[in-house]
Amino acid sequence: MTTTLAQKNMEAKKKVFGMIQAFWESQCLYVATRLDIFNILSEGSQSIETLAEKTATKAEKLYVILRALGHLGVLEEQPGKIFAATEVSDLLVTNAEPSIGHFAMHIIEPAQWDAWKELETCLHTGEVPFERANGKTVYEFTRDEDWSGDVFIKAMSFLTDHAVDALLDVFDFSRFGTVMDVGGGQGGLISKIVKRFGCKGMLFDLPYVTETAPAYIQKQGVAADAVQIVTGDVFEGLPTGADAIVMKYFLSSWKDEDALTILRHCREALPKHGKVVLLQCIVPDLGEPTVCPDGIIPSLFATQIMVAVPGGAWRTQKEYERLFTASGFQLENVVHTGTNLSALEFGLVD
Numbered sequence: 001m002t003t004t005l006a007q008k009n010m011e012a013k014k015k016v017f018g019m020i021q022a023f024w025e026s027q028c029l030y031v032a033t034r035l036d037i038f039n040i041l042s043e044g045s046q047s048i049e050t051l052a053e054k055t056a057t058k059a060e061k062l063y064v065i066l067r068a069l070g071h072l073g074v075l076e077e078q079p080g081k082i083f084a085a086t087e088v089s090d091l092l093v094t095n096a097e098p099s100i101g102h103f104a105m106h107i108i109e110p111a112q113w114d115a116w117k118e119l120e121t122c123l124h125t126g127e128v129p130f131e132r133a134n135g136k137t138v139y140e141f142t143r144d145e146d147w148s149g150d151v152f153i154k155a156m157s158f159l160t161d162h163a164v165d166a167l168l169d170v171f172d173f174s175r176f177g178t179v180m181d182v183g184g185g186q187g188g189l190i191s192k193i194v195k196r197f198g199c200k201g202m203l204f205d206l207p208y209v210t211e212t213a214p215a216y217i218q219k220q221g222v223a224a225d226a227v228q229i230v231t232g233d234v235f236e237g238l239p240t241g242a243d244a245i246v247m248k249y250f251l252s253s254w255k256d257e258d259a260l261t262i263l264r265h266c267r268e269a270l271p272k273h274g275k276v277v278l279l280q281c282i283v284p285d286l287g288e289p290t291v292c293p294d295g296i297i298p299s300l301f302a303t304q305i306m307v308a309v310p311g312g313a314w315r316t317q318k319e320y321e322r323l324f325t326a327s328g329f330q331l332e333n334v335v336h337t338g339t340n341l342s343a344l345e346f347g348l349v350d
């Protein structure tokens, strides 16, 4: 059957309408998550009147949003304006473990929307939209605002758990004696590696970040002496002692010149057989799949990073390879995790 010009035209229009409506979808999702609608419905279906009462909202207005979420497959609407949870809304529950609901609230909160409004201007001025909109960096903002800070930490924990558990199923760290996580924050990743593979761990990060790491690592069920915490500035050098260095969403925080300094310090800290395992969401090159198995679109996420995060860039595999090659490394292994995270393993060139 041939496709007529009118049908093609309709398909193109459908695509654009879809993109326009995506922003309304995000807002409905954000509002319902913030109002605890998914938490309430996880305990059983409710009428719109009860939901409005529990959330101190106007029933007739709340209904408009929940009906839309029903049509989007997030909720199920039953006769008599009764709403019920679904598999999707269960994922958005925020009163238990860190969930995708926390990530939704972090990434769709008003300060982020305000940043997107500045994108066009910042393409001309070169500023970071989040900073132009909010007068401070996203890190300062989440440090200063209690609710935003709490949601941000939980959103990051969700993202780590989501991708790292899948990584550890397919990437074998047991062949390393000691693994060092550079820019490893509180030590979530290194704890999981040590626990799962029995190797020794090192955590390297800035002093103020690692302050609470010992307690956090022990809470993960890892013995205090299994992870050595070393504080410092990566631009001044890295400690020796590890035969593998992992960097998760660390190199992407820096421009090329800084990334090259970091890789030089990695090379100096590693023995001859040492490896660097780069953990990143990789932006696809032309012709490669544009959507990750978990639905993340790297090029779109890279735009969000440009809107909110100062410095750095999400890169393609070729761009990472160029940086590593220039630093005396060669790509030896690529492992995809079935989420948005990939592992690129680099060894030293003789």
Ligand SMILES: C[S@@+](CC[C@H](N)C(=O)[O-])C[C@H]1O[C@@H](n2cnc3c(N)ncnc32)[C@H](O)[C@@H]1O
Binding pocket: 156, 160, 182, 183, 184, 185, 186, 204, 205, 206, 209, 232, 233, 234, 235, 247, 248, 249, 250, 253
């Ligand atoms: C984007 S976060 C990534 C954290 C963690 N790897 C993850 O995936 O969740 C970047 C990390 O780098 C650390 N960092 C920033 N500048 C640093 C520096 N100059 N030296 C060492 N660590 C630094 C930050 O404290 C933060 O923990």
